Amino acid sequence: RKEVEQDPGPFNVPEGATVAFNCTYSNSASQSFFWYRQDCRKEPKLLMSVYSSGNEDGRFTAQLNRASQYISLLIRDSKLSDSATYLCVVNQAGTALIFGKGTTLSVSS
């Protein structure tokens, strides 16, 4: 079983749609969780950290379920500029980050 698994997509949605990405991780000792965004032919950039209580940043909401070892990212009112690959990332204390392979989102007008 891979350490961090994501549905690769692609997710093709119209502008204004709500879309949700899911991610599961295998190591229950994981302590920190993130969503990164990667545009085509660019470097990954931190989108948001994910906290147990859930957190929101504008149109983006991240949730963590430690019992199910599950992380989600919800994007509301999708924009063309949201088109990118979204990487689910986990960290265990004292180790490097572990990246999922990413979920590709394409938003069309």
Next chain:
Amino acid sequence: NAGVTQTPKFQVLKTGQSMTLQCAQDMNHNSMYWYRQDPGMGLRLIYYSASEGTTDKGEVPNGYNVSRLNKREFSLRLESAAPSQTSVYFCASSGGGTGEVEQYFGPGTRLTVT
């Protein structure tokens, strides 16, 4: 602040040639990393340096060596390039404060080995 910089941006090598990828960060981070990214494989850690003077192997270290020259700089060397090392290489850094693990990436080096 430039953040994380990498040179070169593009490189074409012939099999057997050697080269060094350079990385520097100006965020006073303690930890630095080298990843490779291949289609369908995601980001894979090659080597990392948790602090100046230390380096450790990641998931795919074979065929590579690294040097943590100082706190700012972390280089990746290919001694004898192989076509299997054709990839996009990203350098990253983290650790500007207590418990800060978010990583900041450079723009990448696109390497082709023929």
